Amino acid sequence: MAIARGEKPAEVVFKNGFVVNVLSGEIIEQDVAVEGDKIIAVGNYSGLTEIDCSGKYLCPGLIDSHLHLESTMVHPSQLVEQASLTGTTTFIVDPHEAANVAGKAGINFIIDATKDVPGNVYVMVPSCVPASQYDDNGATLLAADLAEYLEHQRVLGLGELMSSDEIVAGDSVMHDKINLFKRKVLDGHAGSFDDKKLNAYRFSGVETDHECTTYQAALRELRCGMYVHIREGSATKNLDAIVSGIVEHGLTTNRFTFCTDDKHISEIIERGHISYNVRRSIELGIAPIQAIQMATINAATCYGLKHLGAISPGCQADIILLDDLETFKVESVYFKGKLVEPSAGLTALSVAEPLLNSVHLAPYDKSAIQLPLDGQFPVINVINGQILTAKSIETVPQKDGYFAADAVFNKVVVFERHRASGKVGVGVLKNYGITNGAIASTVSHDSHNLIVVGDNDDDIMACVAKIEQMGGGYCLASGGQIRAEVALEIMGLMSCQDYQIVEKNVSEMIALARRHGVNDKIDPLITLSFLSLTVIPEIRIIPRGVFEVG
Numbered sequence: 001m002a003i004a005r006g007e008k009p010a011e012v013v014f015k016n017g018f019v020v021n022v023l024s025g026e027i028i029e030q031d032v033a034v035e036g037d038k039i040i041a042v043g044n045y046s047g048l049t050e051i052d053c054s055g056k057y058l059c060p061g062l063i064d065s066h067l068h069l070e071s072t073m074v075h076p077s078q079l080v081e082q083a084s085l086t087g088t089t090t091f092i093v094d095p096h097e098a099a100n101v102a103g104k105a106g107i108n109f110i111i112d113a114t115k116d117v118p119g120n121v122y123v124m125v126p127s128c129v130p131a132s133q134y135d136d137n138g139a140t141l142l143a144a145d146l147a148e149y150l151e152h153q154r155v156l157g158l159g160e161l162m163s164s165d166e167i168v169a170g171d172s173v174m175h176d177k178i179n180l181f182k183r184k185v186l187d188g189h190a191g192s193f194d195d196k197k198l199n200a201y202r203f204s205g206v207e208t209d210h211e212c213t214t215y216q217a218a219l220r221e222l223r224c225g226m227y228v229h230i231r232e233g234s235a236t237k238n239l240d241a242i243v244s245g246i247v248e249h250g251l252t253t254n255r256f257t258f259c260t261d262d263k264h265i266s267e268i269i270e271r272g273h274i275s276y277n278v279r280r281s282i283e284l285g286i287a288p289i290q291a292i293q294m295a296t297i298n299a300a301t302c303y304g305l306k307h308l309g310a311i312s313p314g315c316q317a318d319i320i321l322l323d324d325l326e327t328f329k330v331e332s333v334y335f336k337g338k339l340v341e342p343s344a345g346l347t348a349l350s351v352a353e354p355l356l357n358s359v360h361l362a363p364y365d366k367s368a369i370q371l372p373l374d375g376q377f378p379v380i381n382v383i384n385g386q387i388l389t390a391k392s393i394e395t396v397p398q399k400d401g402y403f404a405a406d407a408v409f410n411k412v413v414v415f416e417r418h419r420a421s422g423k424v425g426v427g428v429l430k431n432y433g434i435t436n437g438a439i440a441s442t443v444s445h446d447s448h449n450l451i452v453v454g455d456n457d458d459d460i461m462a463c464v465a466k467i468e469q470m471g472g473g474y475c476l477a478s479g480g481q482i483r484a485e486v487a488l489e490i491m492g493l494m495s496c497q498d499y500q501i502v503e504k505n506v507s508e509m510i511a512l513a514r515r516h517g518v519n520d521k522i523d524p525l526i527t528l529s530f531l532s533l534t535v536i537p538e539i540r541i542i543p544r545g546v547f548e549v550g
């Protein structure tokens with residue numbers, strides 16, 4: 001109070017900067033007085049340390065309103081650090097992947113691993129574990145299991161309610177979870193509902209959605225009372241379509257925020273994180289202050305984070321400095337009043353033993369991966385540039401009544417790997433194209449079972465043995481030998497190694513996959529990792545066998 005009254009100098013004062021006031025929509029030349037981790041006052045102040053900000057702009061730290069940290073395949077602290085250096089200081093994460101492998105232990109890992117990082121990490125508790133009734137995952141989380149998170153100070157609500165059809169239909173398992181979290185925020189996943197279903201979904205209490213891919217979808221959800229998180233990540237890019245519509249129609253933006261959902265670290269370093277969303281929106285014609293509001297106060301208001309999202313007395317001192325608002329090039333970032341600097345990398349990690357030992361296969365031999373054929377068979381066709389697949393019924397190569405894989409018709413196998421149930425699904429995959437080898441992964445949405453694609457059984461078996469030995473990850477075998485590997489020993493999803501090492505191993509594996517003939521119109525690893533996802537069209541492979549969606 002004495003500092004705010006001007007009777008005592010503050011610890012640090014950012015002097016003479018142009019302060020972006022996201023509350024009033026103004027930019028005013030002022031000082032910002034900071035003590036410890038808090039903004040004490042804005043106005044004319046002096047401090048024990050004064051940082052000259054003449055000619056610079058001061059913005060609140062940016063907020064990513066929805067992301068999955070596991071998708072980076074590295075320790076969660078690494079993404080937070082790299083994104084923080086680009087201006088994102090708050091992350092609202094949904095540990096959906098970790099929960100589908102390890103249940104509450106997976107959620108707790110993400111919470112613990114992001115305790116001492118240069119960013120505020122809040123958690124939305126995964127709502128769909130397992131993702132569907134057809135999934136063989138590592139855990140089932142019912143409302144009673146989630147109750148312990150209700151009062152957790154870093155839990156803001158219930159994450160990505162993907163089973164939207166069940167919710168609209170009144171499914172009691174989902175509504176028990178919704179009722180439990182009804183005083184918190186419910187994150188949605190509305191997809192392509194018609195108006196009536198959307199009304200029912202919103203009426204259930206769901207308040208946000210990050211799945212809008214068009215301006216029209218965003219507008220419908222906005223009218224219905226939802227916050228729209230505009231997504232721009234590595235795999236899915238929706239910003240241009242939605243923001244262009246907002247500009248064209250002059251729409252109010254106070255219910256729009258930004259998110260990445262999934263964004264690779266290399267892309268964050270190259271193009272920025274939420275800073276990219278702001279920059280691109282300005283390029284598309286949104287006023288800078290409006291874009292900054294979308295990236296800060298709108299998300300803070302949506303999630304009830306009263307101490308974040310603005311530069312005003314009592315807010316946390318998460319401040320970014322910029323030379324120019326239009327280009328939105330971040331010069332430096334302060335988190336809780338301290339300059340964010342690159343760390344020396346990962347220090348000794350403590351990961352609980354069960355999370356490092358998550359691949360549990362029943363005893364198996366080559367007989368497990370044989371596919372008896374009697375006439376034609378449904379083939380899973382990879383579609384170039386997409387994670388969707390198409391079904392065709394074809395006569396496939398065979399020998400002695402069993403499918404005989406080749407470079408055109410690859411064999412795809414999924415081993416249930418959580419409970420050693422012995423379930424193994426075998427199918428035929430076309431347009432992937434691996435030749436003289438096999439490639440495997442435990443990153444396999446949404447249940448993260450062990451998936452392998454190959455043109456011969458020896459290499460498929462070599463991959464399975466290697467994955468078991470590594471405790472999860474990706475590997476590629478040829479001639480019965482392992483030729484490339486990316487160990488992801490934390491739940492089979494994340495590595496204990498530094499992100500530079502993981503990224504180098506991943507790019508080497510992709511290059512090797514190309515040399516083994518994998519279709520150059522697809523990402524060899526991402527395509528593999530989505531072949532089991534039961535919620536997108538048209539035909540998938542799961543431990544229970546070939547699965548037709550819908």
Ligand SMILES: [Fe+2]
Pocket residue numbers: 066067068094160261
């Ligand atoms: Fe998501």
